[in-house]
Amino acid sequence: MAERRSPIAVAPLLLPATLLFIAVLAIPLIMTLMLSFYSWGQYTGIVEDFTVENWVEVFTDPYFGDVFLRTLRISVFATLLAALFGTPEAYILKRMDPRWRGIFLLVILGPLLMSVVARTLGWALLFGGNSGVANQLLMGIGLIDSPIPFMFTETGVVIALAHVMMPFMVLSVWASLQRLDPQVENAARSLGASQATVIRRVVLPQIMPGILSGSIIVFALSASAFATPAIIGGRRLKVASTLAYDEFLNTLDWPLGAAVAVLLLIAIVLIIVASNRLVERRYAEVFR
Amino acid sequence: MSFLELTDLRKTYGDVVALENFNLTVEKGEFISLLGPSGCGKTTTLQMIAGFTEPTAGKIVLSGRDLVSVPPAKRGLGIVFQSYALFPHLSAAENVAFGLDMRKVDRASRDERVREALAMVGLKGYEDRFPRRMSGGQQQRVAVARALVIRPEILLLDEPLSNLDAKMREEMQGELLSIQRRLGTTTILVTHDQQEAMALSNRVVVMSKGRIEQIASPVEAYNHPASPFVASFLGKTNTLSGEVRGGTLSVGDYRADVPGADGPVAVTLRPEKMRFDATGLRGTVASRVFQGNSWSYHVDTAQGEVLVLRQNDGQPLPVEGEPVFVSWSPADMGVHREGARHG
Amino acid sequence: MKRNGPIALIFHAFFVTFMVAPILVVCVVAFTSHGYLSLPTDGLSLRWFREIANYPEFVRAFWTSIYLGAVSSTVAVVLAVPAALAFSRYDFTGKGALAAFFLSPLMIPHVVLGIAFLRFFTQGGLSGTMAALIISHIILVFPFALRLTLSAATGMDRSIESAAISLGAGNLTLFRRVTLPLILPGVISGWALSFIQSFDEVTMTVFLAAPGTETLPVRMFLYVQDNIDPLVTSVSAVVILITMVALMILDRLYGLDAVLSGHSDRNS
Ligand SMILES: Nc1ncnc2c1ncn2[C@@H]1O[C@H](COP(=O)(O)OP(=O)(O)OP(=O)(O)O)[C@@H](O)[C@H]1O
Ligand SMILES: [Mg+2]
Numbered sequence: 001m002a003e004r005r006s007p008i009a010v011a012p013l014l015l016p017a018t019l020l021f022i023a024v025l026a027i028p029l030i031m032t033l034m035l036s037f038y039s040w041g042q043y044t045g046i047v048e049d050f051t052v053e054n055w056v057e058v059f060t061d062p063y064f065g066d067v068f069l070r071t072l073r074i075s076v077f078a079t080l081l082a083a084l085f086g087t088p089e090a091y092i093l094k095r096m097d098p099r100w101r102g103i104f105l106l107v108i109l110g111p112l113l114m115s116v117v118a119r120t121l122g123w124a125l126l127f128g129g130n131s132g133v134a135n136q137l138l139m140g141i142g143l144i145d146s147p148i149p150f151m152f153t154e155t156g157v158v159i160a161l162a163h164v165m166m167p168f169m170v171l172s173v174w175a176s177l178q179r180l181d182p183q184v185e186n187a188a189r190s191l192g193a194s195q196a197t198v199i200r201r202v203v204l205p206q207i208m209p210g211i212l213s214g215s216i217i218v219f220a221l222s223a224s225a226f227a228t229p230a231i232i233g234g235r236r237l238k239v240a241s242t243l244a245y246d247e248f249l250n251t252l253d254w255p256l257g258a259a260v261a262v263l264l265l266i267a268i269v270l271i272i273v274a275s276n277r278l279v280e281r282r283y284a285e286v287f288r
Numbered sequence: 289m290s291f292l293e294l295t296d297l298r299k300t301y302g303d304v305v306a307l308e309n310f311n312l313t314v315e316k317g318e319f320i321s322l323l324g325p326s327g328c329g330k331t332t333t334l335q336m337i338a339g340f341t342e343p344t345a346g347k348i349v350l351s352g353r354d355l356v357s358v359p360p361a362k363r364g365l366g367i368v369f370q371s372y373a374l375f376p377h378l379s380a381a382e383n384v385a386f387g388l389d390m391r392k393v394d395r396a397s398r399d400e401r402v403r404e405a406l407a408m409v410g411l412k413g414y415e416d417r418f419p420r421r422m423s424g425g426q427q428q429r430v431a432v433a434r435a436l437v438i439r440p441e442i443l444l445l446d447e448p449l450s451n452l453d454a455k456m457r458e459e460m461q462g463e464l465l466s467i468q469r470r471l472g473t474t475t476i477l478v479t480h481d482q483q484e485a486m487a488l489s490n491r492v493v494v495m496s497k498g499r500i501e502q503i504a505s506p507v508e509a510y511n512h513p514a515s516p517f518v519a520s521f522l523g524k525t526n527t528l529s530g531e532v533r534g535g536t537l538s539v540g541d542y543r544a545d546v547p548g549a550d551g552p553v554a555v556t557l558r559p560e561k562m563r564f565d566a567t568g569l570r571g572t573v574a575s576r577v578f579q580g581n582s583w584s585y586h587v588d589t590a591q592g593e594v595l596v597l598r599q600n601d602g603q604p605l606p607v608e609g610e611p612v613f614v615s616w617s618p619a620d621m622g623v624h625r626e627g628a629r630h631g
Numbered sequence: 632m633k634r635n636g637p638i639a640l641i642f643h644a645f646f647v648t649f650m651v652a653p654i655l656v657v658c659v660v661a662f663t664s665h666g667y668l669s670l671p672t673d674g675l676s677l678r679w680f681r682e683i684a685n686y687p688e689f690v691r692a693f694w695t696s697i698y699l700g701a702v703s704s705t706v707a708v709v710l711a712v713p714a715a716l717a718f719s720r721y722d723f724t725g726k727g728a729l730a731a732f733f734l735s736p737l738m739i740p741h742v743v744l745g746i747a748f749l750r751f752f753t754q755g756g757l758s759g760t761m762a763a764l765i766i767s768h769i770i771l772v773f774p775f776a777l778r779l780t781l782s783a784a785t786g787m788d789r790s791i792e793s794a795a796i797s798l799g800a801g802n803l804t805l806f807r808r809v810t811l812p813l814i815l816p817g818v819i820s821g822w823a824l825s826f827i828q829s830f831d832e833v834t835m836t837v838f839l840a841a842p843g844t845e846t847l848p849v850r851m852f853l854y855v856q857d858n859i860d861p862l863v864t865s866v867s868a869v870v871i872l873i874t875m876v877a878l879m880i881l882d883r884l885y886g887l888d889a890v891l892s893g894h895s896d897r898n899s
Contacts, residue, residue, distance in 0.1 A: 005723045007724050007725060012713075013714060013717035014713070014714050014729065020770070021733065023772065024748075024766055024767070025770050028748055028750060029743075031748050032750055033868065034746040064866065088639075089646045092635050092643050094735065096635065103743065104643075104691070105887060106879070106882055107647060110878050110886050111650060111654060111729055113874055114831070114870075114874045114875075115830075115870045115871070115874065116833060117833055117848050117851045117852050118654075118867035119654060120855075121653075121851075121859065121867050122655075122656050122867075125657065126653055163649065166650065169886065171891055175888075206811065224743075226741065227834060231852075231855055241834070245745075246743050248749065253748070257746065261740075261742055261743045265739060266739060361800060366797070367793070367797040371790050373788060376813070377812040377813065386800075387796065434794075438799070520650050
């Protein structure tokens with residue numbers, strides 16, 4: 001039971017972290033926002049004046065539009081893939097013998113904590129040009145006739161991203177399955193529902209919030225992903241974060257890079273907040 | 289001057305009055321129970337004595353010393369919590385030794401006292417056991433030993449037995465009582481189990497909705513409840529409405545002389561104090577249930593259903609459907625003027 | 632409990648293959664004896680693992696990552712414990728906002744964090760230093776440390792603390808001998824999760840690391856950007872192995888799903 005205290009009384013416990021966060025998170029973010037309004041020249045470097053030039057460029061130059069659109073497209077497909085495969089897998093895990101379940105949870109959730117570079121490297125090896133393992137396998141089982149280019153394509157980025165994000169989806173659906181009363185399923189079956197009906201009419205509606213919140217997480221992380229699109233997409237297939245990186249470390253146009261980054265941040269925060277709202281309103285009673 | 293004096297204690301949480309007009313004096317060595325339904329303020333009272341909750345108003349004086357300004361760590365009271373609150377990372381012996389360590393008791397006498405305390409609660413040989421690996425009853429004993437080993441001025445127990453099964457509870461009640469008698473530690477027990485309160489305590493404090501209903505010995509409170517609430521809380525009771533006029537009480541056809549003012553009254557009666565007679569409250573036996581050593585009767589009367597308990601002592605008793613008169617001795621009834629007390 | 636049918640099991644096999652394949656392929660290729668990327672067809676060779684020793688920048692980057700992870704998680708946990716205690720037991724104005732502030736690094740794209748810190752530390756003359764890396768990683772991992780210590784502190788039976796107080800424990804003794812041991816499982820798993828997050832972070836760190844302060848993921852990332860060869864697969868295999876060991880320890884101690892979803896309540 002939380003006791004009511006004045007903010008002053010709890011200050012000693014919270015002050016160190018709060019000060020650190022203000023000094024090293026809030027201030028840098030504000031500085032970045034300001035940076036996006038400075039001007040930059042090849043020879044002058046950063047000039048601390050006030051201009052909306054960077055923002056105008058970001059919004060009018062079709063190159064930036066393309067990049068943001070690609071970011072959106074990749075994130076949406078990665079999210080769909082993750083939801084489509086992660087949801088049934090979580091349900092299968094739930095119904096598994098506990099001994100096996102423990103092992104497979106480790107196998108499926110474990111990659112979450114493994115280096116993204118190492119995992120993406122794995123995909124680069126699998127894709128590896130037209131003669132990559134992935135293509136050989138797909139052609140071997142007769143799914144495709146001619147090799148699909150994976151490396152340096154959006155398809156490849158989406159697949160690798162879906163892999164990187166999959167554990168988040170499984171985890172989220174898994175958590176909502178944990179809250180499910182197993183007797184409810186039995187009750188539905190006792191009333192004569194088939195397995196398919198039970199899943200569609202009983203299980204799915206109850207775990208929908210888990211799928212949706214998992215999707216929000218996966219989408220947000222995909223939209224801000226960096227290493228995977230950089231390695232699989234290569235230098236030409238840019239997404240928002242690799243674009244910002246380029247402006248910062250190659251072109252050295254920091255103000256423009258800052259504008260791209262701030263726009264990415266705003267877009268992601270807006271999408272997260274808006275979809276959270278939607279999900280919570282729609283499923284208020286399920287969340288309680 | 290009494291050992292512990294609680295004067296005009298009051299506690300509010302925002303608009304909620306958790307406790308008010310609480311006055312209680314406790315003598316040294318007494319075993320007192322705070323008894324009442326859920327939410328009546330028992331825990332609040334105990335927490336204020338322990339110092340974990342600050343009273344909104346009122347005084348707590350222990351041996352002439354004002355306790356309210358003393359921090360809980362310095363009050364020297366032993367507390368047994370409902371959840372036992374054992375330190376899960378310490379063994380039984382380490383749990384018991386904790387309070388002695390805080391008092392900087394030297395090693396040798398600390399170990400001696402820990403051994404004694406565990407032996408006293410019947411846990412010899414369990415010194416190195418961790419709470420997780422003990423049964424509820426054993427954990428309970430460790431909690432009691434831990435509270436008593438510091439030789440507290442008062443032992444406070446908040447529903448200590450409510451997590452135990454019925455058999456274990458009875459066993460622990462007996463042990464608690466014998467330990468308390470042996471050590472003579474002043475004890476305050478919180479419980480909502482009237483049987484437990486009556487079995488253990490010298491006096492019970494019956495509470496309802498943040499107020500004291502009655503403070504009395506268990507026998508007194510049972511036989512002469514101060515209000516219909518106390519009567520019904522301390523076991524089965526019949527509450528009948530009656531009328532006093534000119535010093536005569538009438539409940540249906542039942543008559544008795546009572547002193548006091550005229551007006552409507554509530555009459556409380558224990559089922560076992562009622563008998564079938566040639567005159568009295570007229571009724572019909574609706575049903576009767578055989579309970580081995582007694583018969584339990586439900587009698588329909590103009591005053592509503594009346595519960596009558598009769599000893600199975602070989603005497604002839606009425607059967608279902610039989611018209612009867614229910615009567616009782618005036619000394620056994622409680623007469624409560626309406627409005628004098630709620631309930 | 633109903634068992635999974637054959638279709639479900641086929642799906643499951645496919646899914647697990649999908650999850651494991653890229654990790655497995657890295658580990659397998661690392662054992663090749665050839666000088667180019669290939670499956671180890673003629674027996675397992677440790678050639679490329681030995682080769683790591685000839686690239687001191689990988690070895691140095693490895694130790695930088697270990698040091699960075701250890702220091703930043705430790706500081707984060709030290710800051711998170713009092714904050715978690717305050718959050719778990721008190722209500723105060725601005726509590727929700729402060730919690731959101733502390734968890735915000737989870738929501739901010741790491742590119743943005745990298746850019747913000749780069750700008751900040753460049754202005755402060757600390758750019759490229761270890762200090763800058765440590766401070767930024769503290770911010771990065773603080774939400775993980777806070778979440779796990781908070782759920783431990785929330786799940787704790789407060790009457791245990793009351794018992795200690797009634798037995799005469801002062802503030803310091805109470806914390807050292809009762810509160811801390813009780814929330815220790817959460818604190819340790821918070822530390823471990825923080826360490827792993829810091830150890831694996833590449834996006835933000837790539838902005839901040841200078842040649843002397845490159846972390847292992849950054850070194851790997853920059854290397855892979857130029858060319859992919861067996862060397863980087865053997866380095867990755869080592870990283871995967873280390874993470875796997877840490878994972879299994881975490882799983883044994885607290886249950887992986889619990890740690891990842893922020894509840895370390897298996898022990899309480
Ligand atoms: N921290 C608090 N904030 C607000 N109200 C409280 C608080 N603690 C107790 N109360 C209220 O005070 C009243 C008395 O509570 P208390 O815990 O003393 O009851 P109790 O007699 O111990 O009941 P129980 O048998 O259920 O333990 C209740 O109405 C309760 O809701
Ligand atoms: Mg209570």
